[in-house]
Amino acid sequence: MSERITSLRTKTPQEGFELAVKLAQKGVLVTQPSETIRKKLRPKYSKDADSLIMASQVIAIHFQTVAAANNYWK
Amino acid sequence: MSERITSLRTKTPQEGFELAVKLAQKGVLVTQPSETIRKKLRPKYSKDADSLIMASQVIAIHFQTVAAANNYWK
Amino acid sequence: MSERITSLRTKTPQEGFELAVKLAQKGVLVTQPSETIRKKLRPKYSKDADSLIMASQVIAIHFQTVAAANNYWK
Amino acid sequence: MSERITSLRTKTPQEGFELAVKLAQKGVLVTQPSETIRKKLRPKYSKDADSLIMASQVIAIHFQTVAAANNYWK
Amino acid sequence: MSERITSLRTKTPQEGFELAVKLAQKGVLVTQPSETIRKKLRPKYSKDADSLIMASQVIAIHFQTVAAANNYWK
Amino acid sequence: MSERITSLRTKTPQEGFELAVKLAQKGVLVTQPSETIRKKLRPKYSKDADSLIMASQVIAIHFQTVAAANNYWK
Numbered sequence: 001m002s003e004r005i006t007s008l009r010t011k012t013p014q015e016g017f018e019l020a021v022k023l024a025q026k027g028v029l030v031t032q033p034s035e036t037i038r039k040k041l042r043p044k045y046s047k048d049a050d051s052l053i054m055a056s057q058v059i060a061i062h063f064q065t066v067a068a069a070n071n072y073w074k
Numbered sequence: 075m076s077e078r079i080t081s082l083r084t085k086t087p088q089e090g091f092e093l094a095v096k097l098a099q100k101g102v103l104v105t106q107p108s109e110t111i112r113k114k115l116r117p118k119y120s121k122d123a124d125s126l127i128m129a130s131q132v133i134a135i136h137f138q139t140v141a142a143a144n145n146y147w148k
Numbered sequence: 149m150s151e152r153i154t155s156l157r158t159k160t161p162q163e164g165f166e167l168a169v170k171l172a173q174k175g176v177l178v179t180q181p182s183e184t185i186r187k188k189l190r191p192k193y194s195k196d197a198d199s200l201i202m203a204s205q206v207i208a209i210h211f212q213t214v215a216a217a218n219n220y221w222k
Numbered sequence: 223m224s225e226r227i228t229s230l231r232t233k234t235p236q237e238g239f240e241l242a243v244k245l246a247q248k249g250v251l252v253t254q255p256s257e258t259i260r261k262k263l264r265p266k267y268s269k270d271a272d273s274l275i276m277a278s279q280v281i282a283i284h285f286q287t288v289a290a291a292n293n294y295w296k
Numbered sequence: 297m298s299e300r301i302t303s304l305r306t307k308t309p310q311e312g313f314e315l316a317v318k319l320a321q322k323g324v325l326v327t328q329p330s331e332t333i334r335k336k337l338r339p340k341y342s343k344d345a346d347s348l349i350m351a352s353q354v355i356a357i358h359f360q361t362v363a364a365a366n367n368y369w370k
Numbered sequence: 371m372s373e374r375i376t377s378l379r380t381k382t383p384q385e386g387f388e389l390a391v392k393l394a395q396k397g398v399l400v401t402q403p404s405e406t407i408r409k410k411l412r413p414k415y416s417k418d419a420d421s422l423i424m425a426s427q428v429i430a431i432h433f434q435t436v437a438a439a440n441n442y443w444k
Contacts, residue, residue: 004308005308005309005313006308006310008309008369009370013080013081014078014080017079017097023313023356026313027351027352027353027355027356028349028352030355031342031348032342037342037343040343044345045345045346047114048345049122050125050346051345051346051349052105052112052115053125053128053129054128054350055101055102055349056100056101056102057101057128057135058353059101060097060098060101060136060139061135061353062356062359063097063139064135064138064139064360065356067139068363068368069368069370072142073143074083086153087153087154088152088153088154091153095175121188122189123192123199124198124202126176126179126180127202128202129175131202134206134210141213142216146217147156160228161228161229161230162226162227165245165248169249194253194254195254196263197264198272198273198276200254201273203250204249204250204253205276205279205283208283208284209283211245211284212283212286212287215291216290220290222231235375235378236376238375239375243400268407269402269410269411271412271418272415272420272424274398275398275424278397278401278428279427279431282393282394282397282431282432283431285432286434290438294435295439296379300384301387302383303383303443304383304442304443305444319387322426323427324423324426326391327416328417328422333417337419337422338419341423346420347423350420351423353427354426354427354430357434358430361433361434361437364437365443365444
């Protein structure tokens with residue numbers, strides 16, 4: 001996700017979740033801009049349960065933000 | 075949980091907790107889409123206390139969001 | 149805590165804290181439903197300082213939710 | 223802190239911080255009720271930087287709750 | 297980011313995210329002020345998936361704050 | 371920071387960030403009151419990237435609290 005974030009508003013919770021995923025990835029991207037290195041890391045962490053849980057946690061934190069921004073799609 | 079999230083509203087706190095669990099799982103699923111790999115990881119992390127506590131933490135974060143979305147089922 | 153969560157309202161902060169503990173345990177329970185396995189893990193993690201601190205953190209996150217649900221028992 | 227939590231209100235931020243510390247300790251206490259074991263763990267984790275940072279984090283989460291409960295002592 | 301934080305307001309979510317990144321870096325900077333040491337650490341942690349996920353998490357927490365400060369750029 | 375916290379109000383975001391740093395340090399201090407031991411730990415954790423990221427995270431959590439206490443310095 002090198003693309004810019006233009007808005008936190010989404011039509012549905014599903015799209016909000018997808019935005020949260022992108023934000024989590026973006027946080028990794030700014031710390032490690034090299035796509036080559038990130039791709040090298042993927043096979044290992046995507047097979048490590050703790051890494052997956054940690055990644056899910058970052059998504060959860062961003063989803064709080066996105067959900068609040070959308071007034072929880074009420 | 076490959077199904078889409080259509081709403082954060084639930085009738086009861088119990089259903090809200092179940093939704094939080096699904097959201098936490100969904101965060102893992104997007105990072106590791108292969109069901110085969112996720113199933114392989116399960117026997118190990120589900121017997122590791124720290125992994126279980128970490129998983130419980132992700133659920134807790136999502137439960138904050140779901141609870142807020144439901145005005146705490148007041 | 150296989151029992152269902154019926155409400156986040158509690159009479160006192162003390163009961164709210166106890167509910168937060170139950171929610172944290174419930175998050176572990178859904179990930180590892182086998183009581184036999186959970187009991188096996190207990191002797192080890194309950195003597196590991198980092199595990200205890202992590203468990204305390206999950207409780208803290210749920211306590212935020214429960215406290216907000218009760219308007220902080222003001 | 224086996225004593226019960228009777229209120230989240232405190233007169234000052236300082237007392238609020240002290241309450242947050244007690245809540246963090248209480249979270250450990252419920253998971254490991256044996257004072258003998260907790261005292262045994264102390265020498266090690268209190269000399270481990272990462273454990274100290276993690277403990278500080280749990281306090282920080284509870285301090286958010288206590289501060290909100292006191293309307294930030296405005 | 298030795299520069300001072302003058303405001304949490306940003307024009308866009310994208311700038312808000314960039315501010316969150318700076319705040320996360322600033323938190324590291326205050327703990328380890330030596331640029332020499334920080335630069336030495338970089339090659340290792342920027343190739344460690346767990347470190348990258350943890351860094352992304354700190355950014356996520358700050359992004360919550362910045363987003364709230366900007367009323368989610370609604 | 372053995373000094374007491376007298377207020378969460380600060381004039382600027384910069385001072386708010388500095389207060390968040392102090393609160394994070396205070397959380398460590400209450401758990402390990404010995405300055406001698408804390409100083410011994412410093413050379414190691416301040417050169418460990420993961421410890422630095424974790425420290426930055428605690429600061430981030432306190433900064434959320436301080437920012438909210440100051441209505442985000444709007």
